Amino acid sequence: MLALLRDLRFSLRVLFKNPGFALAAILILALGIGANTAMFTVASALLLRPFPYHDPQQLVSVESKDKTAERGGTLLRYELLRDRSQSFQSVAAWTNDTFDLTGHGEPMQVPVARVSPSFFPMLGVRPQLGRVFSDAEGRPEGEHVVMLSDALWRSRFGGDPNIVGRTVTLDTAPHTVVGILPADAQFPFIGQADVWTPRYFELTLMTPQRLRSGVGYLSFLARLRSGTTVAQAQSELAVLNEQYRQQNPTAPDADPAVMMMASPLRDLVVANVRGRILMLSAAVAVVLLIACANVASLLLSRALSRRREIAVRTAMGASRGVIVRQLLTESILLALFAGVLGVGLGWAATRAMATLSASQLPQGMPITMDLRVLLFAVGVSLLTGAGFGIFPALQLARADLNTTLREEGLSASAGRERARVRSLLVVGQVALSLLLLIGAGLLLRSFARLLRVDPGFDAHSVLTMNVSLPTVKYAKPEQQIAFFDEVLRRVSALPGVRSAAISAALPLSSKRITPMLPQGQAEVPLAQRPFLDIEAVSPQWFDTMRVPLRGGRWFIAADDAQAPKVIVVNETFARRFWPGENPLGKRVIIGRATVGAEVVGVAGDVKNQGLAEETQAQVYVPFPQLPWGNMNLLVRTDVPPQGMASAVQKQIAAVDADQPVTSIQTVDELMDSSRSQPHFTMMLLAAFSVGAFALAIIGIYGVLAYSVAQRRHEMAIRLALGAERGDILRLVVGQGLWLSVVGIGIGLLAAILMTRLMSDMLYDVSARDLMTFILAPVIFLGVALLASYVPARRATKLNPVEALRQS
Known part of the structure; x- marks a missing residue:
């Protein structure tokens, strides 16, 4: 214990005597530890923390599923x-x-x-x-x-x-x-x-x-x-x-x-986010590895200035074990300081993530730091300190005592070994950071494609709100129809309103399915018929949402409850069940009906289950023929839509003063919500990859700056013997580019193997997208060239006479 306290006191003195180095190392490590702490906080809350129930490990969900979806x-x-x-x-x-x-x-x-x-x-x-x-x-x-x-x-x-x-x-x-x-x-x-x-x-x-x-x-x-x-x-x-x-x-x-499937309760809760959490956790682990490599490189740079100190201590009787222990204590102390700062950064990042991603994470699972997270941060800090400190400590402890004390030759072999290790560390940083950069690039390309998706309707200037009628008060279909007819009449007459309509589901969120039997399909039992999307809409819905008519007609006022059953199908429905045929006039048996509804129109495809989801076959039914008390009001306006919310609510209250209205938002906001999860994941991975990229570039610069400092004598001799300064520039830049090219090659191989795991997170982009795999290395190589040029330029300004005199 006394030896440990002595090592701690000595380590603190060493770090305080070198505040620049200590601060740089602590900041670099704190970023890596903070990112890992933040992601572990999220992972712990969602994937590890037991549910607050009696014996939660015994709880399972039982779902009815077929080959396509949960039923x-x-x-x-x-x-x-x-x-x-x-x-x-x-x-x-x-x-x-x-x-x-x-x-x-x-x-x-x-x-x-x-x-x-x-x-x-x-x-x-x-x-x-x-x-x-x-x-x-x-x-x-x-x-x-x-x-x-x-x-x-x-x-x-x-x-x-x-x-x-x-x-x-x-x-x-x-x-x-x-x-x-x-x-x-x-x-x-x-x-x-x-x-x-x-x-x-x-x-x-x-x-x-x-x-x-x-x-x-x-x-x-x-x-x-x-x-x-x-x-x-x-x-x-x-x-x-x-x-x-x-x-x-x-x-x-x-x-x-249709089968009943049992699975642990946690699978039901986190099924949609587990893959993204694991991917981001792997990304922050890579960032920490790069940070460790960076600090290890800094320690190797300091090794030269501490060779004489270590040699003197060895000469005075300190064993190699004592030397290694002391140097590792310094490294671990650095990591612990970084861990304290990293926990603070992780806490702030966790709060930001919990706020920004509230709609993407399961509700009712607080994302908070607990003892498990703090123990994780301590463990990561200790492992980090040992990880980046072990090799520099062993190398210094192996230094030759006599050579170091005589300062003869500046231990050329040890210098070459340190240079090789630093170069390997840089190659590793480049490879890992390129892997993250390609991953972020794929998500960026995917999100860009998602932004260009045509939803099949015009989302601008449309206000939506939900109206759910109480069953007791509006038990009869006639009452429901009368309520919404009056609401639409009043809202349509408001100044600034171009049109108004109702629909059972909002755009991008259709979830109501029912078994159907399209004309021409084999007669099969109800349970074996295809379950397809069905949507009850008012006649004005197509005009309000500006859905294109591909054939036939829209619904009209005469398509009421007493009229013959009619439907409008989308293009996907027509192609799936009547390829190459005219769908108009054909019939579809819906649910348990005995008579089919006639197809009177064909609508353009609408993204009915999300922007990134494949368009499904859809049937539209006139609201009076399929009345429903829980409807969404959609209002297209000539003015900013949110400004119309109060006026629309007043018209609903005029029809029924006790009727509440919820979920007031615009269709543009619905579009943003549909893209929010891939956007958030992309932004996080982009932030991690930029951080890793910056650390790798700093690593390249550090290695070349160190190399120039170590090779001053050699470069002075070259210049004295007639070498051009351009030759020196090419020598240094070539070293930087060589390290970058080797790292990029390894990173590309790793990306080819690893990015296929991201396939489920990409939209309309291959996990081996050629443009991403070309642009990312080119960008990296360009920035690495700039990072190499700065120390190379400094080397060309070397005064050979002065450098040889100092040597």
Whole structure:
């Protein structure tokens, strides 16, 4: 312990005597450690931190999937799992919904989670006030009860503890509050929910009969029995799935291709972000390696000035082990100082990432530093200090005592060895930084392609907002149609409004699918028909969104509930089912209908599921023929659209003063949101690659500057013997270019092998995009040439007489 304290005191004195070197090394390392700490904070929160539930490792999600997508669970599947599964200790069902909350202030729409009574006991979540739901309340004849989130309880009801036992009005019906959830309750697999109800067997705007007919609207959560594995549960699910098909042969999800799949709960939460987190974590690890190589290069540069000091200490009896320990203590102390600064930088970067990427990360999983993150930062700092310090320490400890003390020949062999090591470090930096640069270039090219995607509509000057009608108040389709007709009439008459329309889904977010049988296709059971996008729109929707008409006509006012069923299909639908034929006049059987709807028009393709997603076959239905209480209002304006929001809301309130409006935004903002995740990933990787690129260029400059300093005697002799200064310039620049070319070659090979892992993150760009693989090295080589020129220029100004005299 005394020896360690002595080494620490001596190391501190050494570092304080060389503040320039210490500060440079600390800053370089702090950037690398800070970036790694920030990314580990995100990775820890999303991938490692246990969920705050009882035995979270035993929780699994059960999804119904076919070959193409998740289909949603049905009531019948839930009852099968709940009553017959032997692998699960308990099973819960949940789905999202909305309620209109009235009374206690202005009307507002609140996000709702419908959960089975088993949900909270399974997770081990207890309310801070009141109780959870009883089994009786989870039946159709049960009382209407709710639990409130802490946020809604405080914001809407002032945190009044007496609210438990009272009633609140939701969708015009009284509901008794039985509990308040804790403030730190987290349900990232559900998302935001302020009201919780045990009536999972209901859904706004859906009749009980329709839900029991096989609508896939539920998600399932299950707890494995002790000793049961996910694989064992999956085997049982295959058996239960076959039983379901035999007992419900006409159900829409009785297709043999639909399977129930069990997976750890975390997979459900982080499936969309895991790949990006791992890629960015690898990128920051590369940045730290480059930072370590840079600091190791600095230590090798300092080695020359410390050779005599080490030789004297050796002559006085210090063993090589003591010398190595002392030098490693200095390196680790440097890394620990950098670690302290890096934790601060990581904290700031984490807060920035959590704010900027809030919409891309799972909700309800706070991205905060904890003990695991701090231990990681300490561990990385210690490993970093040992990593970049070990070779310079060993090299100094091996220095020849007699040669060093006599200062004869300046230990040419040791100098050449240090030069080789520094050159290898630079080659490694160039290779790693080029790998990151190519990765960032691919994402940049992909994002540029995404910006140029034609969505199939005009996104400018369109305001959107959601209107969800309460089922009790607007139970009949005629009431829903009358409400929206009046809203459209009023809004269309506003000054500055060019047109107004409604649609069941917003652009880029169509998720409503139903089985269809286009004319000419083989007659198959309902479950085996293709599930295709269906969209209810008002006749003005196509004009409002400026979707091109490719043939036929749009909907008209006469296409009402009493008129023959008509549809408009998109070009993809027509090409898929009637290639080379005229689709007009053909029919499509939708859902359980017995008579097909007639195709009266063909619309241009619209990106209905996201800008980066392939356009799917789409069917548009007149709103009066497929009325729906949860609709989106779209208003095209001649003025800035956000400025019209208040006027539009007033017209809705004039129709129904208790009707709330939510999700007010423009279609341009929807477009930006669709691009936000690839944009954020691109910006982060670009920042890391620029940092790595800068460190590599500094490394090239440092090696050449050191080389010029070490070879002053040689260059002076060359000049004295008649060498041209241009020869010296070419000598130094050639050394820099050689290091760069070797590093670029290695980096290109690594990029060819590694970038294929990014394929899923790229849009319309190959993982081996030729332009990126050419431009990145060319840019790197150009900047490396400039970095080589500066020390080379200094070498050409060398005075040979003065240099030889000093030697």
